[in-house]
Amino acid sequence: MNCILKNENAIYYVCGYSNDNCIFLSIEGDSYLFTDGRYAIEAREGISKGEVVIDRDLMTQVSEMIKRYQPKSIVFDPKEWSVYDFDKLSKIEGVVFEAQEDFSHKQRIIKTPQEIKLLKRAVTLGLDAFDGFADFVAGQGIGMDEYRLKYHAQSILSYQGVYALSFDPIVALAHNTAKPHAQSTPQKLQEGDLLLIDGGVKYHRYCSDRTRVMEVGAKMDLALAQNFSSPKMQRVYDTVLKAHDTAIAGAKSGMKANEIDALARDVIVRAGFGDYFVHGTGHGVGLDIHEMPYITQKSETIIEDGMVFTIEPGIYIPNEFGVRIEDMVVMINGRADIL
């Protein structure tokens, strides 16, 4: 299939190398990676498939190459291309550019055993870092504001710069946990606060993703079993945990993604918190932190062995608090195994 790729992870997937300024062209059986002179050495060393073309003006080089081959059609993902850049491509005469949404993500939806190994390692690094963060909070966290706590979460998750982060982690306290994607504020950690952390780490470019909450007090860890002084908080936590466990226990290959979403959602709705579960139950994870399959109310994707995704139900009570519990699972032998 003739295709043109612009997304960094899509390109890495097909040729084992990419950077923040490159385009990959697969055309009539040949492959080319276009990038600029800053990356000439590492591109030639890193690529596993195709020829490297170096130039400051990638789009002109790409256009020239396409004209040389005169293909009938080339597939592209309309989500990857800006109107501005695509306008240059579409000026090439005699070629049909065929929009196929998410075609790279669809190729990557079933993970290979090697990819699952890398994801597992990323998850383990993330888990150990969560333990490290809980210890850090227990030892030095009291009185520290959300900005500083997030900084230390970043340091611990990255193993002091050894690993890249999957995304900018979220560390939220008390009522700020009611925002699913809370931004840091100057509020300081106090004894008895609810603390939420959502973060992950990359291993060989594969991402991990995890969320835990805990009450800051005498005994602290980020395990699944948690006790809260507030009965309401305990009830919300137990509901979210039950939704999480129910979805993982009930997920089967062959189900539609929205059936897995329903497993978690039904628990929360039945407990009377349905209005407070304001997002989907999960998303695929791989080279991208968000990829297919999406585990949402609308998603009709059929779940298959080898898919990796998060299960992360949540309940967010405005101006009070929020709870989300997130793990990554891989479908193996028809069932969801926690990574």
Next chain:
Amino acid sequence: MNCILKNENAIYYVCGYSNDNCIFLSIEGDSYLFTDGRYAIEAREGISKGEVVIDRDLMTQVSEMIKRYQPKSIVFDPKEWSVYDFDKLSKIEGVVFEAQEDFSHKQRIIKTPQEIKLLKRAVTLGLDAFDGFADFVAGQGIGMDEYRLKYHAQSILSYQGVYALSFDPIVALAHNTAKPHAQSTPQKLQEGDLLLIDGGVKYHRYCSDRTRVMEVGAKMDLALAQNFSSPKMQRVYDTVLKAHDTAIAGAKSGMKANEIDALARDVIVRAGFGDYFVHGTGHGVGLDIHEMPYITQKSETIIEDGMVFTIEPGIYIPNEFGVRIEDMVVMINGRADIL
């Protein structure tokens, strides 16, 4: 002017709030910010202009709103929109979507006194962090590899997480400084190495940007006056510094941007290093780390009071070393003042 914005900084500029999933619509005198439920609370708290519309499906809501107003035309920036999202917009009947490249950047090219104050503060924070980094290198840097040095640069520039970084900083040693955008390598800092750092910090979302080099030895700081053991390195450094000083002293409001580029470039060409100055002399800085005006050989932009940009000439001798010196200036009373 009816317009639709998707870029986070473009949206922040017009309404004082934005996040990573929002669209702003200015239509027939009314304004709307579309975002999803995760951001409902903070969007309503943060917005200074317009009404917040919360929905999971932003594009459908945006389309409905546009249909309700039936405007003749709406301006958009083709660099901000993916082919995929724009395709949904362009299906709305009776509306002309008018592509205007960089129209938000053009609106933001002259900074207000308040913006200059925020930029000045960002620059000062960055300067103090550079001093802190020089002290850190003097005390603990020898033997540390580029990954770790960069990690510590990030920590110091962010004041341990208090401030966001303008961009992922560059810390390069010895021959790695010859790459203008060097990526970290495992090489370790040795006495006598050339060290280059390029980094900045954000203050209330406004960026700073600075580059310095120094020889690692008995006396170390990141001031403009620097001494080098190697006469060649000293000659290159003095040439770059003269180019930097000449451009800043000679820049006047009313000049074209390429005339300012020429002020720096001529010094380097006359010294015989013209082939080794492989990029433009500078770029605008504001909410984006790279914005207008671009100070390049091709840029015809007329420089005016209130513009803020970098002056950052460099000389890069392949496989040997590179030197870049960068400061931010603001045009005031017709002259360039170092921020």
